Amino acid sequence: MVRNPEAGAGERRLGAEERCALLLDIARRSRGTLDLGEILDRLLDALGGVVDFDAAGVFALSEVLTHDGAPPAGRIAAVARRGYLERPAAEDRMLSRGEGLIGHAILTGASVLVPDVRRDARYVVGRQETLSELVVPIVVDGRAIAALDLESDRPAAFDGRDLDRLEFFAEAAAMALEKAILHRRLVELDQIDAQLRLAREVQLGLLPRTASELPGWQIAGLCRPSLELGGDLYDEFPLGRGRHGLVVGDVAGKGVPAALIMATFRALLRARRDGGEQGPAATVAAVSRLLRESAPARAFVTCCYAALEPESGALVYASCGHPPGLLVRRDGGVEELENCGPALGVFESERFVERAAVLAPGDRLLLYTDGLTETADPAGEPFGLERVRAALAELRGTSAQGLAEDLVRRVEGFAASSNLSDDLTLLVVARLPLPA
Numbered sequence: 001m002v003r004n005p006e007a008g009a010g011e012r013r014l015g016a017e018e019r020c021a022l023l024l025d026i027a028r029r030s031r032g033t034l035d036l037g038e039i040l041d042r043l044l045d046a047l048g049g050v051v052d053f054d055a056a057g058v059f060a061l062s063e064v065l066t067h068d069g070a071p072p073a074g075r076i077a078a079v080a081r082r083g084y085l086e087r088p089a090a091e092d093r094m095l096s097r098g099e100g101l102i103g104h105a106i107l108t109g110a111s112v113l114v115p116d117v118r119r120d121a122r123y124v125v126g127r128q129e130t131l132s133e134l135v136v137p138i139v140v141d142g143r144a145i146a147a148l149d150l151e152s153d154r155p156a157a158f159d160g161r162d163l164d165r166l167e168f169f170a171e172a173a174a175m176a177l178e179k180a181i182l183h184r185r186l187v188e189l190d191q192i193d194a195q196l197r198l199a200r201e202v203q204l205g206l207l208p209r210t211a212s213e214l215p216g217w218q219i220a221g222l223c224r225p226s227l228e229l230g231g232d233l234y235d236e237f238p239l240g241r242g243r244h245g246l247v248v249g250d251v252a253g254k255g256v257p258a259a260l261i262m263a264t265f266r267a268l269l270r271a272r273r274d275g276g277e278q279g280p281a282a283t284v285a286a287v288s289r290l291l292r293e294s295a296p297a298r299a300f301v302t303c304c305y306a307a308l309e310p311e312s313g314a315l316v317y318a319s320c321g322h323p324p325g326l327l328v329r330r331d332g333g334v335e336e337l338e339n340c341g342p343a344l345g346v347f348e349s350e351r352f353v354e355r356a357a358v359l360a361p362g363d364r365l366l367l368y369t370d371g372l373t374e375t376a377d378p379a380g381e382p383f384g385l386e387r388v389r390a391a392l393a394e395l396r397g398t399s400a401q402g403l404a405e406d407l408v409r410r411v412e413g414f415a416a417s418s419n420l421s422d423d424l425t426l427l428v429v430a431r432l433p434l435p436a
Contacts, residue, residue, distance in 0.1 A: 040080035051162045053150040055083030060146035093124045100124030102149050105135040109144040115156040134158040136166045138174050214310045218400035218430040231258025232369045232425035248367040248427050249303035265301050280305045280318040281352040291345035300343040313359040328392050330362030362433040371424030375411050400428040
């Protein structure tokens with residue numbers, strides 16, 4: 001630990017008995033709790049028996065306490081204090097920008113002893129009565145993460161012996177502080193894990209619980225998020241005039257943001273699905289406009305949305321910036337669905353069109369996200385569309401559910417892992433052959 005030249009090196013240092021007594025007192029006070037705030041309050045109470053002061057505090061770098069990616073309120077967090085008037089971080093140059101003697105001690109790792117703060121240019125007023133100040137950094141793994149600060153209403157109230165006491169106190173407090181911070185992070189991580197598990201259950205609940213029963217048809221869907229939460233979805237639902245809606249979508253990104261946008265997209269699509277008996281193109285145009293209004297900038301969704309007439313097998317669809325769906329004919333031929341417009345939520349001036357196809361008895365439709373074709377093997381080669389076509393040819397007699405499951409198994413085998421690098425979602429719609 002670096003000392004200020006004004007520390008008074010000639011003063012008598014703490015003896016072994018004093019050090020032992022101080023260690024025992026700190027250990028006793030920090031026993032029985034791992035709560036960060038409670039430990040720091042106890043440490044400040046113990047500090048009163050070590051050095052006389054009019055105000056005291058423990059201040060930590062915000063990044064030490066903020067580990068979830070959220071922007072901290074300021075550079076330095078006020079963790080515990082005595083004798084200070086609390087004020088918002090934005091109004092305190094020490095808290096917001098790390099200035100002042102406390103910020104200097106944390107950012108440089110050097111102790112600071114100032115007999116008269118009025119003569120030190122580094123000083124930032126924290127309380128009007130302060131005339132002298134003593135600051136010692138708290139170091140963990142060679143890095144200053146916090147500081148102990150003592151202030152007095154008298155000039156030259158602290159000397160080298162006080163500095164020695166406070167530095168030893170800071171070394172002992174570092175162990176208790178490190179344990180408390182670690183415990184706090186573990187508790188928060190457990191809470192985050194629990195929230196993610198709940199969010200995953202909610203997200204999975206948005207997927208169809210069971211496939212719709214359409215006479216003469218089979219429908220099967222699978223969704224495999226690469227993380228706890230994903231940005232893919234599939235859905236199928238009844239529409240007006242006896243039609244049936246089919247959709248597979250992929251939100252840009254992964255994790256929680258993608259999952260939130262996916263839920264928004266699903267809600268918007270279901271809300272607009274029967275508006276005025278409109279077709280898929282009009283529906284996705286309305287959803288795209290609403291996404292631009294409600295989702296963050298640069299958030300977009302690719303999808304294929306189709307309306308199926310089960311009686312005739314007629315399919316009207318709008319594929320928007322999405323990998324082409326595959327129409328597998330009974331004789332083994334494979335046709336790609338056409339692109340019908342850009343991804344949703346991107347452009348203010350956009351045009352979506354509809355395309356049509358017919359599924360004859362024995363035909364099948366495969367809608368999927370890019371996790372199917374872009375998942376790579378350990379050497380970096382993607383699974384690719386040709387492998388999908390080959391699998392479809394080999395699995396011509398398989399049920400819709402069997403086809404979806406077999407495709408996922410093949411991709412996992414190709415990647416040599418069940419933990420895929422991208423979300424993977426499939427929707428298989430099969431028209432059953434006519435009885436012989």
